[in-house]
Amino acid sequence: MISSKPWGGTGVSKSQVSRLCQEIDERVGAFLDRPIEGEWPYLWIDATDVKVRQDGRIVLVAVIVAVGVNSDGRREVLGMDVGPSEAETFWTDFFRKLARRGLRGVKLVISDAHEGIKASVAKVMNATWQRCRVHFMRNVLAHAGRSGRRVVSTFIATAFAQDDAETARLQWRRVADQLRPKVLKLATLMDTAEPDVLAYMASRPPTGSSSTPRTRWSA
Numbered sequence: 001m002i003s004s005k006p007w008g009g010t011g012v013s014k015s016q017v018s019r020l021c022q023e024i025d026e027r028v029g030a031f032l033d034r035p036i037e038g039e040w041p042y043l044w045i046d047a048t049d050v051k052v053r054q055d056g057r058i059v060l061v062a063v064i065v066a067v068g069v070n071s072d073g074r075r076e077v078l079g080m081d082v083g084p085s086e087a088e089t090f091w092t093d094f095f096r097k098l099a100r101r102g103l104r105g106v107k108l109v110i111s112d113a114h115e116g117i118k119a120s121v122a123k124v125m126n127a128t129w130q131r132c133r134v135h136f137m138r139n140v141l142a143h144a145g146r147s148g149r150r151v152v153s154t155f156i157a158t159a160f161a162q163d164d165a166e167t168a169r170l171q172w173r174r175v176a177d178q179l180r181p182k183v184l185k186l187a188t189l190m191d192t193a194e195p196d197v198l199a200y201m202a203s204r205p206p207t208g209s210s211s212t213p214r215t216r217w218s219a
Contacts, residue, residue, distance in 0.1 A: 036078055036098065039105025040068035043078070043127070045117055047086055062086045064094055068103075078103065091120035099124065108200055111135075113193075131196035133160065139193075143186040152179065152186065159198075168198055 047064040064086070066079040079098050083090040091114075106127045111117045112135040121129045137153065144152040155175045162168040172194055180187035 032080055033101070036068075036102040036104075038070050040070050040078065040103060041105055041107045042069040043067070043103075043106050043109045043125075044069075044132070045091075045109060045111040046132075047114075052082075062090070064091070066094070066098060068106075071105075086114060086116055088116035088119050091116045092124055095120055095124040113196060128199055129196075130199040131193060133197065136193055136197050140186055140189055143183055143189065145183075148183070152183075155179070156190075165198065169194070172198060 044067040045064065046067075047062050049060045050063055051058050052061050053059075062083050062085055064081050064083070065077060067075060068078045069075050079094065079101075081090075081094050081097070106125055109117075109121045109125055109127050109129050110132050111121075111129070113131050118129055121127065137156070140156065141149045141152060155178070156172075159168050159171040159175060162171055172190065176187045176190040176194075179190070
């Protein structure tokens with residue numbers, strides 16, 4: 001027999017729900033407004049569209065998140081914001097908020113190839129921008145076909161495994177040229193994306209330098 005009682009055994013009043021939501025909002029607000037301490041050499045930026053209710057209507061908004069990695073390798077969510085779209089002004093305001101809260105020491109910003117992010121990084125952050133490997137591989141593998149995805153992924157990974165910028169670029173070119181006769185669109189995508197995907201390698205100090213990051217290809 002199915003009970004007619006509310007799940008959980010007892011009902012929850014509107015005032016209780018309101019109080020709980022207010023407590024959650026306060027805790028989230030405190031977390032997102034906290035001072036950012038220390039240096040964060042690596043900063044991952046990502047966004048997604050979600051449906052929310054505003055003024056009785058369901059609308060799409062952009063939720064953006066910044067995840068940093070400090071010099072000890074600790075990863076932490078540094079910021080989040082919600083806006084009507086991923087416009088350049090939205091990203092610029094977001095980066096400036098992070099800076100006001102104390103974000104410093106950023107050497108590499110990693111994201112997808114969204115033009116608004118790239119422009120805002122150049123405007124606000126004194127750092128190298130690199131196209132995210134994960135996002136790039138999703139774009140590439142869409143042209144590879146189901147049967148060829150594993151082979152293509154393995155080929156491209158050999159470029160990321162190189163120890164310096166020059167050998168990485170040479171291997172990237174070899175892979176693109178090998179794929180060109182069979183998958184022209186994929187090879188063309190590699191041609192255009194090369195400087196963005198290999199940006200970190202191009203900006204790295206020589207192997208053995210004291211300023212060389214310990215984690216290679218962290219994107």
